[in-house]
Amino acid sequence: MVFLMASKHLTSDTRLTEYKRMSYPNSNLSSPFSYLIFSDSFVTTNLFMSEQNLNFKVNVNTEIGRLRKLLIHSPDSGLGKVVPSKAQDWLFEDIVHLDTIRKGEYDYYIKLLMYFLDPNKIKGKLAEIDSEEANRNFYKPNHPEFHNSTAVIEIQNLLSEMLEDESIRKKLVAAVCAIEGCTYKVQIELTQTPAKELAEIFISGTLANDTMIFAPIPNLIFTRDVGTTINNHILLNKPAKKARVRETLLMRYIFFNHPLFEGYRNNILEIPDVTMHFLRPGDEPAFSTTLEGGDVMMVSPNHVLIGCSERTSEHGANEAIKLLFDQNVVEKVTVVKIPNKRDYMHLDTVFTQVKRNTWVILNSIAHSPKYNPYEPINFLKEPEKLEATTAIQFTKANPQEPKHFEHVEALLNDISQNDLKSTEPTKIIYSGNNTFPYDSREQWTDSCNLLAIKEGVVLGYDRNDKTVEAFKAAGFDVVDVKDLIQDLESGKVNTETITDTLILMPSAELSRARGGFHCMSLPILRDNL
Numbered sequence: 001m002v003f004l005m006a007s008k009h010l011t012s013d014t015r016l017t018e019y020k021r022m023s024y025p026n027s028n029l030s031s032p033f034s035y036l037i038f039s040d041s042f043v044t045t046n047l048f049m050s051e052q053n054l055n056f057k058v059n060v061n062t063e064i065g066r067l068r069k070l071l072i073h074s075p076d077s078g079l080g081k082v083v084p085s086k087a088q089d090w091l092f093e094d095i096v097h098l099d100t101i102r103k104g105e106y107d108y109y110i111k112l113l114m115y116f117l118d119p120n121k122i123k124g125k126l127a128e129i130d131s132e133e134a135n136r137n138f139y140k141p142n143h144p145e146f147h148n149s150t151a152v153i154e155i156q157n158l159l160s161e162m163l164e165d166e167s168i169r170k171k172l173v174a175a176v177c178a179i180e181g182c183t184y185k186v187q188i189e190l191t192q193t194p195a196k197e198l199a200e201i202f203i204s205g206t207l208a209n210d211t212m213i214f215a216p217i218p219n220l221i222f223t224r225d226v227g228t229t230i231n232n233h234i235l236l237n238k239p240a241k242k243a244r245v246r247e248t249l250l251m252r253y254i255f256f257n258h259p260l261f262e263g264y265r266n267n268i269l270e271i272p273d274v275t276m277h278f279l280r281p282g283d284e285p286a287f288s289t290t291l292e293g294g295d296v297m298m299v300s301p302n303h304v305l306i307g308c309s310e311r312t313s314e315h316g317a318n319e320a321i322k323l324l325f326d327q328n329v330v331e332k333v334t335v336v337k338i339p340n341k342r343d344y345m346h347l348d349t350v351f352t353q354v355k356r357n358t359w360v361i362l363n364s365i366a367h368s369p370k371y372n373p374y375e376p377i378n379f380l381k382e383p384e385k386l387e388a389t390t391a392i393q394f395t396k397a398n399p400q401e402p403k404h405f406e407h408v409e410a411l412l413n414d415i416s417q418n419d420l421k422s423t424e425p426t427k428i429i430y431s432g433n434n435t436f437p438y439d440s441r442e443q444w445t446d447s448c449n450l451l452a453i454k455e456g457v458v459l460g461y462d463r464n465d466k467t468v469e470a471f472k473a474a475g476f477d478v479v480d481v482k483d484l485i486q487d488l489e490s491g492k493v494n495t496e497t498i499t500d501t502l503i504l505m506p507s508a509e510l511s512r513a514r515g516g517f518h519c520m521s522l523p524i525l526r527d528n529l
């Protein structure tokens with residue numbers, strides 16, 4: 001008990017016991033084992049988490065309100081294990097250089113998030129954090145010098161903390177071993193592995209001695225896809241791709257078991273399979289209910305968009321709509337059906353919101369391609385399947401009469417003008433400045449996948465030159481993240497006054513993973529607009 005008294009966050013034994021009881025109801029608190037589990041660093045971190053719990057809120061009701069808290073995952077060693085033979089199965093188009101993706105790219109994302117969301121962690125300390133002696137420890141989850149921000153929340157740490165509970169650890173090990181087909185001996189070994197190490201194994205697929213026991217989950221950096229905050233609810237994903245199944249399992253456990261989400265357990269929405277899915281012969285996915293977070297956008301307090309895409313099925317959208325209406329989470333859901341193609345895997349790869357009256361979109365999605373049925377070819381050959389995009393709006397009040405939008409741009413205009421009451425005309429910025437072939441080239445490297453850190457201030461890749469021109473023409477400032485960070489550190493610029501800006505982030509390696517900053521963020525708290 002002595003070391004517990006010494007912990008700097010500890011005010012009384014009673015408080016600790018109460019906290020342990022609340023957070024880890026399955027632990028035997030009177031047994032000596034509980035003091036082994038609750039080591040000093042664990043107690044310190046978790047009491048801190050417990051203080052955070054008191055004020056912890058989940059609430060996102062737009063895509064663009066000032067970002068306050070989000071879940072992220074920094075590129076882990078699993079990304080460095082992607083091999084060419086597996087790259088496509090693991091949903092990467094290429095292999096990435098781990099050191100560059102971390103130090104040369106993702107670290108800038110963390111720095112920028114810190115200045116906006118948790119400035120005390122970074123302001124005035126940048127030189128020290130980035131010094132050679134510091135060895136990037138600030139950016140390494142589970143390292144004692146890790147930033148441990150309570151606003152920029154690292155999933156790996158949530159996982160480690162949750163795995164301290166023996167009963168949860170056993171259950172999750174069994175579940176992971178079942179989906180990964182591990183031997184019983186491996187299962188027992190994993191059950192006895194310390195929490196931090198186990199979290200790393202679950203994510204990287206590799207033991208501390210470098211033996212690979214299952215595939216990595218390199219797509220966990222795209223935290224957007226594992227769930228979506230819709231007001232004060234969290235809609236969990238149901239992945240279409242096998243490569244993303246373990247991520248989903250880990251996140252399901254975190255949302256249902258980590259003390260941080262204690263107050264929100266009843267607000268977690270899970271999409272069930274429909275009976276027809278089990279009863280149909282063969283493997284055809286006709287009734288599969290898949291839905292990934294990149295297809296879900298919370299565009300205004302009462303209105304969610306769901307994309308039907310390569311990853312989200314019509315049945316997945318159907319089940320999500322039923323859950324959202326039955327539980328009174330929103331009043332209106334619009335389904336945007338986009339072509340089922342790898343290039344457009346999720347809705348957020350073809351458009352995102354920048355300001356209440358401004359969107360960035362790929363024009364061929366904004367307006368469906370023109371089709372002339374009287375062209376001679378259409379009499380000579382079966383007309384090719386149209387790559388049409390449609391938008392259909394369902395309301396809880398009047399489910400029998402969904403509203404059809406002429407095209408996606410009409411829907412975006414309706415959101416800007418009617419949902420968000422913009423006082424200015426709606427502006428559409430097109431990928432590649434709407435010029436062939438830059439439109440589709442730049443969409444492929446995430447020109448449309450931007451993260452709004454506050455209204456009008458968005459993060460995007462530095463490689464989409466024509467889209468950058470379009471932003472400038474629409475009146476936006478464009479700034480390189482390295483210059484911005486220097487200016488934030490020196491005080492020349494401050495996060496409150498910066499407006500209408502596209503922040504360019506280094507992207508040579510990150511873009512090979514096929515997602516941008518919208519994909520790399522799971523906002524859990526934004527200010528109201």
Ligand SMILES: NC(=O)NCCC[C@H](N)C(=O)O
Binds near residue numbers: 222295345519
């Ligand atoms: N929302 C997103 O579009 N996320 C990007 C996911 C990229 C990942 N490599 C995947 O194919 O699932």
